[in-house]
Amino acid sequence: MSLDRAQLSRFSRMALKELRETMRDRRTIMTLILMPVLVYPLLSIVFQKFLISSIKQTSQRVFHVGLKSEQESLLLRSLLKKITYSPDTITFDFGDSHDVESNQRASQANTKFVFFTTPSLEDAVANQDVDVGIELRVVDQFHWKGVTYPLIDGQFVMTGQSINSNDAFEELDRRLSEVNLFMMRSRLDELGIKSRVMPISMDRKNIHLSSGGSSSNVSLATLVPMILILMTMTGAVYPAIDLTAGERERGTLEAVMATPASHFSLLFSKYIAVLVVAMLTASMNVASMTVTLFSSGLVRVLFGDSGLPLLVVLEIFGLILLFAMFFSAVLLVVTSFARSFKEAQAYLIPLMLISIAPGIMSLMPDLKLTGGMAVVPLVNCILLARDLLSQTAQLYIAVAVVSTTVLYACAALVIAGRIFGADSWQAGSTATWSELWGDHTTRGSDVPTWNFALFSLAVLIPVFLLASQATAQFQQLSIVWRFAMNAGLTILLFGCWPALLARSQHTNFSRTFYLSKPRLLDVLAATMLGLSVWPFAFELVMLVREAGLVGYDESHLERYQELLSSWKQASPVTIVLLLAVVPAACEEFFFRGYLFSALRSRHSIKQTIYISAVIFGLFHLIVTDFLAWERLPSSTIMGCLLGYVCYKSGSLFPGIVLHAMHNGALLLIAYFRDELQRSGWDIPETSHLPLSILSGAAVVTVVGFAALRFRYNDRKLDVGR
Amino acid sequence: MIGVHQLTKRFDAGNHPILAVDQISFDVRESEVYGLLGPNGAGKTTTLRMVLGLLAPTSGYAEINGIRTDRSDGELRRCIGLVSASANLYQWLTPRETLLYFADLYGISPEYARDAVTRLSEQFGLMDFLDRRCSVLSTGQKQRVQLARALIHDPPVMLLDEPTRGLDVIGTQGIFEFIGHLRTLGKAVIVCTHRLDEAERLCDRFGLLHQGKMVIEGTLDELKTKTSQTGLMEMFLHLAEIPAIVNTPHNPLES
Numbered sequence: 003m004s005l006d007r008a009q010l011s012r013f014s015r016m017a018l019k020e021l022r023e024t025m026r027d028r029r030t031i032m033t034l035i036l037m038p039v040l041v042y043p044l045l046s047i048v049f050q051k052f053l054i055s056s057i058k059q060t061s062q063r064v065f066h067v068g069l070k071s072e073q074e075s076l077l078l079r080s081l082l083k084k085i086t087y088s089p090d091t092i093t094f095d096f097g098d099s100h101d102v103e104s105n106q107r108a109s110q111a112n113t114k115f116v117f118f119t120t121p122s123l124e125d126a127v128a129n130q131d132v133d134v135g136i137e138l139r140v141v142d143q144f145h146w147k148g149v150t151y152p153l154i155d156g157q158f159v160m161t162g163q164s165i166n167s168n169d170a171f172e173e174l175d176r177r178l179s180e181v182n183l184f185m186m187r188s189r190l191d192e193l194g195i196k197s198r199v200m201p202i203s204m205d206r207k208n209i210h211l212s213s214g215g216s217s218s219n220v221s222l223a224t225l226v227p228m229i230l231i232l233m234t235m236t237g238a239v240y241p242a243i244d245l246t247a248g249e250r251e252r253g254t255l256e257a258v259m260a261t262p263a264s265h266f267s268l269l270f271s272k273y274i275a276v277l278v279v280a281m282l283t284a285s286m287n288v289a290s291m292t293v294t295l296f297s298s299g300l301v302r303v304l305f306g307d308s309g310l311p312l313l314v315v316l317e318i319f320g321l322i323l324l325f326a327m328f329f330s331a332v333l334l335v336v337t338s339f340a341r342s343f344k345e346a347q348a349y350l351i352p353l354m355l356i357s358i359a360p361g362i363m364s365l366m367p368d369l370k371l372t373g374g375m376a377v378v379p380l381v382n383c384i385l386l387a388r389d390l391l392s393q394t395a396q397l398y399i400a401v402a403v404v405s406t407t408v409l410y411a412c413a414a415l416v417i418a419g420r421i422f423g424a425d426s427w428q429a430g431s432t433a434t435w436s437e438l439w440g441d442h443t444t445r446g447s448d449v450p451t452w453n454f455a456l457f458s459l460a461v462l463i464p465v466f467l468l469a470s471q472a473t474a475q476f477q478q479l480s481i482v483w484r485f486a487m488n489a490g491l492t493i494l495l496f497g498c499w500p501a502l503l504a505r506s507q508h509t510n511f512s513r514t515f516y517l518s519k520p521r522l523l524d525v526l527a528a529t530m531l532g533l534s535v536w537p538f539a540f541e542l543v544m545l546v547r548e549a550g551l552v553g554y555d556e557s558h559l560e561r562y563q564e565l566l567s568s569w570k571q572a573s574p575v576t577i578v579l580l581l582a583v584v585p586a587a588c589e590e591f592f593f594r595g596y597l598f599s600a601l602r603s604r605h606s607i608k609q610t611i612y613i614s615a616v617i618f619g620l621f622h623l624i625v626t627d628f629l630a631w632e633r634l635p636s637s638t639i640m641g642c643l644l645g646y647v648c649y650k651s652g653s654l655f656p657g658i659v660l661h662a663m664h665n666g667a668l669l670l671i672a673y674f675r676d677e678l679q680r681s682g683w684d685i686p687e688t689s690h691l692p693l694s695i696l697s698g699a700a701v702v703t704v705v706g707f708a709a710l711r712f713r714y715n716d717r718k719l720d721v722g723r
Numbered sequence: 724m725i726g727v728h729q730l731t732k733r734f735d736a737g738n739h740p741i742l743a744v745d746q747i748s749f750d751v752r753e754s755e756v757y758g759l760l761g762p763n764g765a766g767k768t769t770t771l772r773m774v775l776g777l778l779a780p781t782s783g784y785a786e787i788n789g790i791r792t793d794r795s796d797g798e799l800r801r802c803i804g805l806v807s808a809s810a811n812l813y814q815w816l817t818p819r820e821t822l823l824y825f826a827d828l829y830g831i832s833p834e835y836a837r838d839a840v841t842r843l844s845e846q847f848g849l850m851d852f853l854d855r856r857c858s859v860l861s862t863g864q865k866q867r868v869q870l871a872r873a874l875i876h877d878p879p880v881m882l883l884d885e886p887t888r889g890l891d892v893i894g895t896q897g898i899f900e901f902i903g904h905l906r907t908l909g910k911a912v913i914v915c916t917h918r919l920d921e922a923e924r925l926c927d928r929f930g931l932l933h934q935g936k937m938v939i940e941g942t943l944d945e946l947k948t949k950t951s952q953t954g955l956m957e958m959f960l961h962l963a964e965i966p967a968i969v970n971t972p973h974n975p976l977e978s
Contacts, residue, residue: 012827012830015823016827022816026815026856252814253809253811254811256777256807257825257869257872257873260777260800261800261828262797262801262828263797263829264797268828
């Protein structure tokens, strides 16, 4: 589908009309301007009050101070002992020199220091084991009134992100400065020495807390993206309702639907308007929040002395754009379903609550943004924003978050476009679910539509990942039962789910899933390929690892070894059946069946094979709680091969055979690794395969491929554009 | 130009399916004004929506210039202009912005659209309020904007669903004069109205609907002959008693 300049220009005018209509409404302006201007100053006041009250609640403040050695600890304590605070006075005690001053800082009388020795001050502060670390070095000594005093250089180790750390640093710095000042005053008075009169010279080292620290406190920095995202949601809500349900209620939709403009273009112009308003709201919020944070001094409490780098602000802004893209589409799904403004509001209240719940969950400091979390909508955006703020975000996780969120946004738009369909101007919520799923334009046609395939994918991937993580919790079950559960899950999601969608769309099952009877030659060729391509897949994984793109770490390899040893409890037949045959059949059913036929209905065969292979590769990239980058190239190439086999054979079954053989070969090698080793077939786990295996496999692969490539009676896929 | 063949629409409202339109057939030619008349709930609006392709018929079909509206990909709608009583204007937009927006929806070039806006503004007297927000316009002004909007793409077919609802006598007179003007432009017009006096004066042929059925159809003279009534008003009143009449073996409307 290509758009020429005139069409783009027309579409931009349509979007502009929607935007104009929304922006002229004072309710939008209220949300856009008034809310951010009021909310953040109020929040900052409340936040500061909270901080002050939480500090005042403690009658005596105790600071934990870390030092590297007992000698340094003794030195510091002896220095601090020379000053005694009472509520009214400060007493200095240096041998013969005594002085008493009135105490202007009565709170210091309630301060207590507890000293610890620790080998790494940075780690101790980062883990918040101590509030502040102090490094002291005696560089010289001097005599004064018959007493020898050390000359000390040192360094504070603290973090500006912790209120306690800040306060401990300030308190110690002040006390040591007072020692300096007292001695300077005394010596100047008595001796008039012009050389160094300050015996102690301290500077400060501010270190950054990592998000993976063992802190039990809620990360305050997480609140920032959380609030921004919530406010973005607030900004998008009103235009989304007004431009869909509101328009239906006011009776302006019927005339629009009577025009030849496509429903999707109408909806998309509304989507753009909602997105723009959401982003304008976000911008206003960022501006108001920035001004408030700087003017109230909270920026230092939240982000430390370094403040907030501009690049991080831009990254957060990009993330909010991404989130707004997703959430605006979700909003349009809901509001397109409502007949009136009131009905839309009733639907949106639960949606907002559902959205806030994972947002609050993401405030938990121990919640890490792993492979599984990267696909959970909303949570992934907030956690990524948190990691961006703490500058600990990982690129590949960010890529996973961005790509899955874009996928969800597309899927939500597809659904919204469907709801905003032909009967939307009058049917609204009276439209049945079957009308939603059924495709009027292709009802009774052979293959599923691409937008439905996209939707099925957007549902399938997160559900599969979350369900896989859930099944992993059943550690008390035997290994066979756990494998059976996984197999059942695979059947449900990759078998039943596309079958259900195909049925609801009234497609031809045989043509959607390529269920024609395979030819013997194709099956034989697929068998040869299935038994011979695994060494190349293995080698590719090794090459990617050598290139430095590694998703597995030592802990994953250990878990893998544990898993392998537990496999021995099951028979090899069970392993092959549950881990090779069932996944192969089901994945083929979805990827080379439902998805492939949907793609083929609007793309060339080459594009179909490549797109389905990339999606297949990306699907294999995500492994429970991390991203296995080394699997991406091999899985994608495998997807190309399976797509090619499906195309050439015109049937799903040879691909299932190939896939099952490939999986089975790898599994059996892992299962019988020890036995193979004893028989002289040493197949290494972490290094390249012997040349003999590779050359043998190459011969079989070439023969199998040739059997497919040069078959004389080519029946190929007959479903095309 | 417009052909309606055994058009039927059944709505599924839970356990009570509603037969809104029941196998009605009629046709409208160029330069002809067809009055689709009937009491509230007779199925007039549903029929127009099926002709327009907004609603899918349960059975039967409507066609324009031989192309079925339920099988068209939307392009057929370029041939149709709709004025609906239930339709409203965008309150935050001006008439000019509204007309240009609809010109875009109909795929008209911006240059042509600007000319059309000027022409229609002069024709319907919109100039004085062309750049005021629609929310501040009077009912009559809004209805004139609606008419201009329906004609922005100069369609050969016009569907007018109660175009005079809420208008005073002068406004109504203006609308019906305009409908007469559409006939002189060669357009095929279907008009649904309760203003029977005006319809009688203006329409070339009539279809009287009752409870989704086409009870009677033809020119005014044919209708008078069939019903032995002197005017549409009498026929209408008669129509209201139809449940009692249609059960009799000698229903005059079925003769």
